[in-house]
Amino acid sequence: MALNNPAFNNPAFQDPRAVSTYPGGPQAANLGRTTQFSTAQAAGTDAAANARLEGMYAAPPAGAIETNRMTVEDSVVKTLALFAVLVATAVVGWVWTMAPVTAENPAPTLAPWLIGALGGFVLAMVVIFTSRKKVRPALIFAYAAFEGLFVGGISAYFEFLWPGIVVQATLATLAVVGVTLALFASGKVRASKRATKVFMIAMLGYLVFSLINVGLMIFNVPIAGGAFGVLSQPSFLLGIPWGVLIGIFVVIMAAYSLVLDFDQIQQGVRNGAPRQYGWLGAFGIMVTVVWLYVEILRILAIARGSN
DSSP, rough: OSSGOOOOOOOOGGGGGGGGSSSTTTTTTTTTTTHHHHHHHHHOOOOHHHHHHHHHHSSOOEEEEEOOOOOOOHHHHHHHHHHHHOOOOOOOOHHHHHHHHOOSOOOOOHHHHOOOOEEEEEEHHHHHHHHTTOOOOOOHHHHHHHHHHHHHHHHHHHHHHTTHHHHHHHHHHEEEEEEEHHHHHHHHHHHHHHHHHHHHHHHHHHHHHHHHHHHHHHTTTTTTTTTTTTSSSSBBTTTHHHHHHHHHHHHHHHHHHHHHHHHHHHHHHHHOBTTHHHHHHHHHHHHHHHHOOOHHHHHHHHHTOOO
C-alpha cells in the first residue's frame, strides 16, 4: 500500500509473497527455518541437524551484510549517507547562489535552485520507473546531489530575503521528523487504510491546487499575487491567513507520509527484501523530508512577509 510515495511502489515493500521471486527464494530468506526445526524435533533422529540449529540460534544475530537482506538499521545507515551527500551539495548550492551578490549586483542567482530542481525531478522519475527491475544506488546518490543543489539554492535565496529563516525551518523540520519517528517507534502512530485513503484524497486535491497556482503565476493572473501565488498572502479573505493554514495542512500530510514511509520499510524487512532495497527506502524518506522542509520554509516566509 505504497500510495504516498512512488519510491515504495515496488513488490518488495508490498507483497509478502514477492520474496519467492528474489535470488535464492524463501530458503535464502531463512523462511524455512521453523519448518526444518519442527521436523527435526518431531523426528528426534537427526541429531546433527539439531546441533546445527542450536549453533545458529546461539550465534550472534546476522545483519544485513551476512544475510544480504534488508534491515531497518541498514536502511538508516543508507539514509544518513544520502543526507550527507545532500548537505555537502547544499553548501555548494548556497555558495553558488550568493556568489554574485555584491554592492553593484545585490540579487542572488537562481541557477542552483533551478538546476537542482530539474535534475532532481528527472533522476527521481528514472529511479522510480527503473527500480522494479534493478535498484541503482549511483542514480539515488546523484538524485541526492541534485536535491542538495536545490535545497541549498532555495535556502540561500530565502535567507537573503528573510535572515534567520533557514535555521528556523531546519529546526522545525528536524522536530517534525523526530516526533514522527518517536511516535511511530513507540507504536502510538500507525498507518491505516482509512487514513491513507483520506491522505490520498488530500494529496490529489493539493496537487490540483498547486497546478492551478503555478498556471496563475505563469500567466500573471492578478489573484496570484506575491511570491507564492494564490492564497499566499497572509490576509486574503476576511483576515484569514490562508497561505499559512494550507501550509500547516501540507506539513501534516508530509508527516503522515513519513509514517507511511517508515511502515513500508518495515514491510520490506518483513518480506525479506534484498539489501539493495534499503537504498530505495532511503530515497523515499529523502523525497518526503525535502518536501517537508520546503513547505515549512514557505510557511515561515509567508509569516515573515506579513510583518
